[in-house]
Amino acid sequence: MTGFRGTGKTTVGRILAARLQWNFLDMDELLTQRFGASISEVVARHGWHCFRQSESKLLRELQTIRHTVLATGGGAIEHQQEWLQLRQHGFVVWLDAAMQTIEQRLQDDPHSMQLRPSLTDQTVADEIRTVLERRTPLYRTGSDLRLLTDNSTPEQLADQILQVVGTDS
Numbered sequence: 001m002t003g004f005r006g007t008g009k010t011t012v013g014r015i016l017a018a019r020l021q022w023n024f025l026d027m028d029e030l031l032t033q034r035f036g037a038s039i040s041e042v043v044a045r046h047g048w049h050c051f052r053q054s055e056s057k058l059l060r061e062l063q064t065i066r067h068t069v070l071a072t073g074g075g076a077i078e079h080q081q082e083w084l085q086l087r088q089h090g091f092v093v094w095l096d097a098a099m100q101t102i103e104q105r106l107q108d109d110p111h112s113m114q115l116r117p118s119l120t121d122q123t124v125a126d127e128i129r130t131v132l133e134r135r136t137p138l139y140r141t142g143s144d145l146r147l148l149t150d151n152s153t154p155e156q157l158a159d160q161i162l163q164v165v166g167t168d169s
C-alpha cells in the first residue's frame, strides 16, 4: 500500500490482510518499535535524515516478505532504488485522495501528533500541496492500481482491491 499521509494505507491494509488471511505489516509501526519512540520524537531528537535512513534500511529488509499486506510509510516511495526492488515481489496499490480530504483526515486523526510531524516549515495545506505535487508522479509510476478514497469506506476499498487481485492471491 502506498499513498500520501492519511489516504488509509494502514486502515485499508489491515482490513485487506484480514480478508486475505495474510500477515499485515506497517512500516511506521515497525520503525516505532525499533526506535522505541514515536516518529515525532525521533524526528524532534535526530531529524528527518535519521528517520529516512532507517526507513530505507527497513525497505531493503522487507524484500523477502511473502503473503503479507505491507502498509508503507507515505514517504517510502521517495526511496526509488529500494522501491523498484520491492515492487518486483508484489502488487502495489496507490490510495489517492483530494488535498481537502487528506487535510481533514489528518486533522481528525488523534494519532497525527505522534505519527506525522511536519515535513516542511509550511502551513499544513501548503505542505500537503507541495509534497503531493512532488510525490504524485512517483506514486503513479510506482504502483499497479490507483484507487480514489474520498468517497469510499475502508471496507469498500479493501473489496475493490480484492476484486482486482482475487481472494486466493
Ligand SMILES: Nc1ncnc2c1ncn2[C@@H]1O[C@H](COP(=O)(O)OP(=O)(O)OP(=O)(O)O)[C@@H](O)[C@H]1O
Binding pocket: 003, 004, 005, 006, 007, 008, 009, 010, 011, 012, 028, 071, 072, 073, 074, 105, 106, 108, 109, 110, 115, 116, 149, 150, 152, 153, 154, 157
Ligand atoms: N476511506 C476512508 N474514509 C474515511 N476515513 C478514512 C479512510 N481511510 C482512512 N481514514 C481515516 O484517516 C485517518 C488516516 O488513516 P491511516 O492512518 O490509515 O492513513 P495512512 O495512509 O496509513 O497514513 P500515514 O501515511 O500517516 O501512515 C484515520 O483516522 C482513518 O480512520
Ligand SMILES: O=C(O)C1=C[C@@H](O)[C@@H](O)[C@H](O)C1
Binding pocket: 004, 005, 028, 039, 072, 073, 074, 075, 076, 115, 116, 117, 119
Ligand atoms: O509522508 C511522509 O513522509 C510520512 C508519512 C508517514 O507514514 C510516516 O512514515 C512519516 O510521518 C513520514
Ligand SMILES: [Mg+2]
Binding pocket: 009, 010, 011, 026, 028, 071
Ligand atoms: Mg499508516
